[in-house]
Amino acid sequence: MSSPEPAGPEAHRPSPFTAAPGGDLRSVDDHLREVLAAVDPLTPYEQPLLDAAGLPLVHGVHAPIDLPRFTNSAMDGYAVRHEDVLDARQDRPTHLPVVGESAAGQSGPFGMPPGTSMRIMTGAAVPAGADSVVPVEWTDAGAATVRIYRSPTLGQHVRLIGEDVAAGDELLVAGTLLGPREIGLLAGVGIGRVRTRPRPRVVVLSTGNELREPGQSLGFDSVYDANSYLLAAAVRAAGAIPYRVGIVGDDPRTFADTLSDQLVRADLVVTSGGVSKGAYDVVKDVLSQLGTVRFVEVAMQPGKPQGIGRIGEDRTPIVTLPGNPVSAYVSFEVFVVPALRRMMGKMPERRPLVQALLQGSLTSAPGRRQFLRGRFTIEEDGAHVQAAGGAGSHLLGGLAQANALIVVPEDTTAVADGQSVAVLVLDREW
Numbered sequence: 001m002s003s004p005e006p007a008g009p010e011a012h013r014p015s016p017f018t019a020a021p022g023g024d025l026r027s028v029d030d031h032l033r034e035v036l037a038a039v040d041p042l043t044p045y046e047q048p049l050l051d052a053a054g055l056p057l058v059h060g061v062h063a064p065i066d067l068p069r070f071t072n073s074a075m076d077g078y079a080v081r082h083e084d085v086l087d088a089r090q091d092r093p094t095h096l097p098v099v100g101e102s103a104a105g106q107s108g109p110f111g112m113p114p115g116t117s118m119r120i121m122t123g124a125a126v127p128a129g130a131d132s133v134v135p136v137e138w139t140d141a142g143a144a145t146v147r148i149y150r151s152p153t154l155g156q157h158v159r160l161i162g163e164d165v166a167a168g169d170e171l172l173v174a175g176t177l178l179g180p181r182e183i184g185l186l187a188g189v190g191i192g193r194v195r196t197r198p199r200p201r202v203v204v205l206s207t208g209n210e211l212r213e214p215g216q217s218l219g220f221d222s223v224y225d226a227n228s229y230l231l232a233a234a235v236r237a238a239g240a241i242p243y244r245v246g247i248v249g250d251d252p253r254t255f256a257d258t259l260s261d262q263l264v265r266a267d268l269v270v271t272s273g274g275v276s277k278g279a280y281d282v283v284k285d286v287l288s289q290l291g292t293v294r295f296v297e298v299a300m301q302p303g304k305p306q307g308i309g310r311i312g313e314d315r316t317p318i319v320t321l322p323g324n325p326v327s328a329y330v331s332f333e334v335f336v337v338p339a340l341r342r343m344m345g346k347m348p349e350r351r352p353l354v355q356a357l358l359q360g361s362l363t364s365a366p367g368r369r370q371f372l373r374g375r376f377t378i379e380e381d382g383a384h385v386q387a388a389g390g391a392g393s394h395l396l397g398g399l400a401q402a403n404a405l406i407v408v409p410e411d412t413t414a415v416a417d418g419q420s421v422a423v424l425v426l427d428r429e430w
């Protein structure tokens with residue numbers, strides 16, 4: 001492994017795509033391309049509206065009906081003909097007979113002769129012959145006859161058929177992410193099912209003889225399995241379905257058996273640990289022999305050792321992440337989130353970075369893309385970010401302080417206070 005060179009503007013900067021000794025680091029972008037190439041968009045199917053929340057539409061949707069579907073009242077009051085109430089004034093009210101009532105869900109294709117009025121409730125159909133609604137507050141609320149003290153303008157408080165949405169309009173274009181507003185619109189035009197790609201089923205397992213399940217007692221050198229929980233939660237946050245298998249020891253046979261048992265329910269397998277260069281690196285040992293999974297070193301920090309490929313009869317994609325919790329999480333955000341987005345048809349596959357002003361300064365090893373933990377805030381003068389937690393990839397405490405990753409490019413070795421940096425804001429669409 002290369003040791004970082006001293007940072008500074010005059011420091012020698014190797015090309016980001018070639019490594020210092022070893023020479024075989026691959027770029028983050030190249031590796032991401034390979035990960036994306038290993039997964040396919042899942043086959044779409046019709047699902048109930050609420051199940052589709054957070055997923056993109058496969059096809060554009062056209063309105064099957066007008067909205068409003070019938071001309072109706074925006075107020076409780078009296079439906080009138082505008083010309084019958086032109087002269088209504090506080091000191092000289094207009095008197096009209098009340099010939100009926102129209103209430104929401106209890107109105108019909110009523111008509112109303114000239115010179116009359118009809119009591120009407122919000123959302124009820126405006127009777128034929130009426131063109132305006134007088135709010136009840138402008139009247140004496142009379143039952144048989146009503147006194148009207150103020151004249152509405154023509155069409156006031158009337159919601160016209162089709163003024164919001166016209167039947168046949170393209171309501172939502174293909175690719176639209178279904179959020180609350182889109183779901184509300186679809187329900188509002190009577191569409192109860194939509195075609196989306198399914199949420200990927202992701203089998204998550206962590207490897208390591210030292211690992212223990214939270215709640216169990218620890219031996220002298222054992223650690224709790226943080227990764228399978230962290231990654232399963234991250235799978236869910238990305239909109240996919242996690243199957244957390246939990247801990248597998250560093251035994252090749254057990255690992256191989258567990259994996260093949262799990263394949264039936266997986267659209268993607270994500271493992272953590274066992275991919276470095278030590279003894280007992282079970283993931284690498286077992287999967288290297290298959291010849292369908294490639295282990296590489298990526299020019300990033302943290303997250304250098306990565307593996308990608310396909311396994312089993314169905315050629316299920318598998319991503320093998322490093323074991324240090326911060327490395328596993330950063331790699332997940334950088335490689336697995338785009339893969340899941342691709343499987344669900346979310347565009348863009350890579351979530352966009354945003355620019356923020358750095359508070360404090362930072363240095364970064366040359367030739368690697370750094371993903372530093374940061375705290376992102378939006379203040380009156382715009383977006384800011386400052387480094388949070390330390391640089392070590394074992395620092396779970398620091399990771400939980402962060403809400404963003406500061407992305408320092410391969411050829412940048414220092415960023416000064418107040419300079420603009422690219423940030424991946426975590427737990428958000430952007």
Ligand code: AMP
Nearest residue numbers: 206225226227228273274275322323324
């Ligand atoms: P490995 O990649 O298996 O060599 O693991 C690298 C480091 O990450 C070691 O310190 C492991 O103990 C730690 N580690 C591996 N898997 C987990 C896990 N699931 N939860 C917490 N720490 C882990």
Ligand code: MG
Nearest residue numbers: 207208273274
């Ligand atoms: Mg291990």
